[in-house]
Amino acid sequence: MKEYISLFFKGIGMGVANVIPGVSGGTIALITGIFEKLINSIKSFNLIAVKLLFTGKFKEFAKHINLSFLISVFLGIAVSIITIAKLFGYLFDNYPIYIWAYFFGLILASVYFVGKTISRWSVVVIIIFMVGTAAAVFLSTLNHATENDSIYYLFICGIVAACSMILPGLSGSFVLILMGNYKLVMIDAVNNMDVIILIPVVIGAGFGLLAFSYLLSWIFKNYKDQTISLLTGFIFGSLSILWPWKKSFDSLGDLITTNKFGAFIDSNGKLLEEIKPYAYERYLPEQMNSVIIFSLGLMILGIISIWAIEKFAESKS
Numbered sequence: 001m002k003e004y005i006s007l008f009f010k011g012i013g014m015g016v017a018n019v020i021p022g023v024s025g026g027t028i029a030l031i032t033g034i035f036e037k038l039i040n041s042i043k044s045f046n047l048i049a050v051k052l053l054f055t056g057k058f059k060e061f062a063k064h065i066n067l068s069f070l071i072s073v074f075l076g077i078a079v080s081i082i083t084i085a086k087l088f089g090y091l092f093d094n095y096p097i098y099i100w101a102y103f104f105g106l107i108l109a110s111v112y113f114v115g116k117t118i119s120r121w122s123v124v125v126i127i128i129f130m131v132g133t134a135a136a137v138f139l140s141t142l143n144h145a146t147e148n149d150s151i152y153y154l155f156i157c158g159i160v161a162a163c164s165m166i167l168p169g170l171s172g173s174f175v176l177i178l179m180g181n182y183k184l185v186m187i188d189a190v191n192n193m194d195v196i197i198l199i200p201v202v203i204g205a206g207f208g209l210l211a212f213s214y215l216l217s218w219i220f221k222n223y224k225d226q227t228i229s230l231l232t233g234f235i236f237g238s239l240s241i242l243w244p245w246k247k248s249f250d251s252l253g254d255l256i257t258t259n260k261f262g263a264f265i266d267s268n269g270k271l272l273e274e275i276k277p278y279a280y281e282r283y284l285p286e287q288m289n290s291v292i293i294f295s296l297g298l299m300i301l302g303i304i305s306i307w308a309i310e311k312f313a314e315s316k317s
Helices: 002-019 025-031 035-043 047-054 058-064 067-094 096-115 123-141 151-165 172-178 182-192 195-222 224-237 290-316
Strands: 246-249 279-282
Touching: 002 025, 002 067, 002 172, 025 035, 025 096, 025 224, 035 067, 035 195, 047 058, 058 067, 067 096, 067 182, 096 224, 096 290, 123 224, 151 172, 151 182, 151 195, 172 182, 182 195, 195 224
Parallel strands: none
Antiparallel strands: 246 279
């Protein structure tokens, strides 16, 4: 029972990460030690599994696909996405700098803890790390598309986002931003339980997870150091997305006004919740104040959180 509770909370961590643009649920799976098992369990949905299911051999079916493991993890993911979406909607609207600062620290620490699992750093592994970093940085510079609620596009969003969600360092939510459907899917549809939007996304996600798991499992098995190096590069490069202090611009290149917490406001200081920045410009704070001090504290808390998760995983192993 303790094992399933632990898996449930790891699933919650993955779900939380999947809601946040720039943070990958796959990263959480990797640092909590369930990534490879998760991929192998997903890819076990094959012809053997179908045969066991339709011949009534439910016990053998459950064992073949590691059903108790998958239920524990995906139940945690579902619970956290449903409950955290409302909280994050509020925090992103009112205190974006604080939440970005915490996750910047979390992902910064992940670079070390994921990278240290590489058994041998060769020239090829280092080059692959640099390629992964460059790819993540490049993705962070792309401008997002406009919102599209067609069934076919939502299905494609589900496929692409699901593949990104299980790939450490590449955020499914950030990919949804690039595709223009992050707020539509992860905030509005989840909070309102809009099944017309969610069903094609979920179907696409299931298809994408199953198809991508085979490729990722094979690569991870045959080129483990190179794969982890690439993923570590993705994680490192995603830090550019998470940097808390950034100026936001609209599609016309005009600066969007923010308050001291980074929340979007109008000329009268009223919060604006429907703003969709078109581009960002990162900057370093010029002077120390209470917001910056608290943000730095949240960065440190993020680092400590990953350290604690890593120590917990070591003690369990």
